[in-house]
Amino acid sequence: MRKPDKHTIACILFAAGAAAVGLMTDDAYYLQVLIFIGINTLLALSLNLLMGYAGQISLGHAAFYGIGAYTTAVLSATYGFSPWLALPAAIVMAMAVAYIVGRPTLRLTGYYLGMGTLGFGMIVSIVFREWHSVTGGASGFVGIPPLEIAGFAFDTDRSYYFLVWAVVLFFFLLSRRIIDSRVGRALRAIHDGEHAASAMGIDTARMKLHIFILSATMASLAGFLYAHQVYFISPETFGFMASIKIVTMVVIGGMASIWGSLFGATLLTILPEWLHAFADYEMMVYGLILMLVMIFLPQGLTRGIIDLYESSRKKHDQ
Amino acid sequence: MSSKNKHRITAIIAGILTAACLMLASPAGADSAKDPIKIGGIFSVTGPASFLGDPERKSMTMAIDQINEAGGIDGRMLEAVIYDTEGDPSRAVMNARRLINRDNVTAIVGPSLTPTSLAAVPVAERARVPMISCAAGNRITEPIKPWVFKTAQSDIHAVSSIYKHLQENDLTKIAIITVSDSFGESGRDQLIEQADDFGLELVVQENFGVSDTDMTAQLTNIRRAQPDAIICWGTNPGPAVVARNIDQLDIDIPLYMSHGVASPRFIDLAGDTAEGILLPTGRILVADILPDDDPQKQILKDYIEAYETRFQEPASAFGGYAFDAINLLAKAMKGTDGDKNKIRDNLENIENHVGISGTFNFSETDHNGLAPDAFVMVRIQDGTWELVD
Amino acid sequence: MQEFLQYFFSGMTNGAIYGVIALGFSMLYRSTDLINFSHGEFVMIGALTMVTLTMGFRIPVLPAIIMTTICVAFLGLLFERLAIRTVRRPEPIVLIIITVGASIFLRGTAMLIWGKDAYAMPSFTPHPPIDIAGARLLMQSIWIITISVLIAGSLHFFYKKTLAGKAMHACAINKQAAWLVGIPFKVMILLAFGISTGMGGVAGTIIAPITMPAYDMGTMLGLKGFCAAMLGGLGSLWGSVLGGFLLGILEALGVGFISSGLKDAMAFLLLLLVLYFRPGGIISAVSVKRF
CATH class of the missing domain: 3.40.50.2300 (Response regulator)
Incomplete structure (x- = not known):
């Protein structure tokens, strides 16, 4: 039997830790925070595949998050479908939109790609706001039902916590497999130099489109999980600032790092809760933290802290 | 290389587990008669709707101080715990959870906006905590949700x-x-x-x-x-x-x-x-020129004076939403010793409460409690407000 | 006709604003390859400083504009020196996040200084709206349009005729080569930041009378300005001005003939179309191969 690799061990440890936390804590507030961390981790991971590994920036990723949330909301609340039927619909919807938008957009590079995805994100969030009869408009969509499977409803915080983190874990393992596969190597080749990659025989356009679609699917799934947890959605959750926040999670956590996504999502979810003590200074402090982290640890906190730790240990050893 | 990698992964896992454990350290909460009654506030203190949230926060603390100076509720003091949503519905959900599960509040005032309120409604409903929203949208109290009230006049x-x-x-x-x-x-x-x-x-x-x-x-x-x-x-x-x-x-x-x-x-x-x-x-803008027999005149003048001396800025109708909410709660809390079910029932039975936004008459079918006469029509004339009719 | 003219005036006013902001983006990009996502916040600071100087300290308009521009440009210099230059690994994505962080920081600081309310200030010259064939144009709009074109003109002059401008252009083309011929590129980057944010400050001062400035006005203005810069061609000065006017006029026509709710969506749709079919912008100054 093949010896399990380090990532698998880390995932098992992580799963055990997550399960222990889920079983031990009774505080619904913590569970709620952890659920949001899980959803944000999924978002950050989805964008990290696109941005960290394939090097394609997206400033409109929250659009797919919103597409997932609104598709399931409309199907399950307005038309009364089971959420489990709405789930594939949300995924197909995100994939279709990603395909249509991705084909022309991914031809762009650099800031142009950033602006293209930003424009797409803005259009989607305006559609959520203005398509009043379907989406409930600016004041939001109410009455999304809880998830249910064979008579068991995921309506408690604990059950939902396990659901979210099981999904996150699944995508951790899946991402690792993709990254370590031929596809992953191709993606990194695209990141390092698109022309070189295509000269090596990689179909860069197709590869980028595929990772974009996968990324959109994951974001849409995160939207699905969000909608059935909060029971309410409104356009600003999926607007421009949300897209920027996802990018920030990826960069702060560490690009091209699966664990970095977890770290970035955790930090950016908890930080506002901590900064609450600063009251009116909160916004200022938040901006300052972002800047300082990027100035001094441009590789992201995960790598940055490890590097600091290792260099201090080296000094200590000498 | 491999040992370096192992260290990295161990370090990350250790970090995450420590963070999780730290978060688990929940505060000890004891409930004795001497403890203050906590009331939660969720407002858009910063962000685009800060013109609502900021005076609401100030008015809430002011109303609570006034009640405490007058001896509190049945001898127990009130304590405000206020969080900012920045107008973000997900933050409103987290704030509501935090207030209910961690701060053990007896009731919630806010949020300030329709979307943030609609997001917090399911949380308050499931936890069975009375919530008095300060937002204008009709959808907050229509259809009626047992635990949700609102003080802002409806559109x-x-x-x-x-x-x-x-x-x-x-x-x-x-x-x-x-x-x-x-x-x-x-x-x-x-x-x-x-x-x-x-x-x-x-x-x-x-x-x-x-x-x-x-x-x-x-x-x-x-x-x-x-x-x-x-x-x-x-x-x-x-x-x-x-x-x-x-x-x-x-x-x-x-x-x-x-x-x-x-x-x-x-x-x-x-x-x-x-x-x-x-x-x-609402009548607050025209408090000075209201006829003397208007039932709201005195309370409006008191509120404006207290607010303006304390915060050195003009009082607005927006702060009044939170001020009313606290006073309604205080009324409903008398004799309940913090029992949420009783507070809810009392709230629903409040009649003829004269507040900043109007005269409240809550009932099983009306959780806003204001009549059309909560509004007066005014015209802007020579840089100030003038009653029409 | 009268209505069409009115839409056109409305578009020209907004377009000139977008144009000046777009100039700031383009100018910085041209010299440093950087997009400053906090540019909108410098515009906001310019507008609020202008309000304070003219309303609070009763300083006349022209000196107030100059003082504001200097203040904002100085802030830009500080920002470059303290945040941008100290970055350990100046990759584009890292710089984007830093400027996003700076925008949040500046917004938070402005909120503490000026509070959360909007301000009003009178037009530069008290003149009633001008009637042209039944359509009405504000005097302030004429100021805005004139000053925007003046700024674009002087930038053009700066790049073509002055030594510093030519040196800056050389840095943009190739940093190493510029350094070899003795151009201090660090100073040039600093200067580019100062000019770019200073232009943001001017934009703020001229729009203050018509926009009711508040601490949170910067984000949308920055976004629209960025959009205009992309439309016209990032890096092209006249392209940015043109992109601004185009965006403003199309928005106004969109409101007039289609729907006011979808106005912003149309602006971004137009942007996507330009990116797909003519990615260098309408006036493409550079090939789309940077980053």
């Missing part, structure tokens, strides 16, 4: 006040221009819905963005439709731009605004172009 009444005034002045063709956020949208829905009841014809509807700086294009469309009156629904600064642009285009028909601009700031912003604008507002 329904604001619209009917304007429409009644239009009817009395024989203006039948109206144009509406609304801001594209939840406030404007909720107003637009009501404006469209009630137009038929008052025999009015909506000839044109326009929108403007929250941060738009020029509305002459929309107003040109409105002018082309030749309405008898224009109704603008929004919060500062958009409506002030509309007022200026109407002046620029020399459109000479009556202009109505919503209660969203019912603050002295609007007159500052619109300057001379504010002259002659009509709007429905």
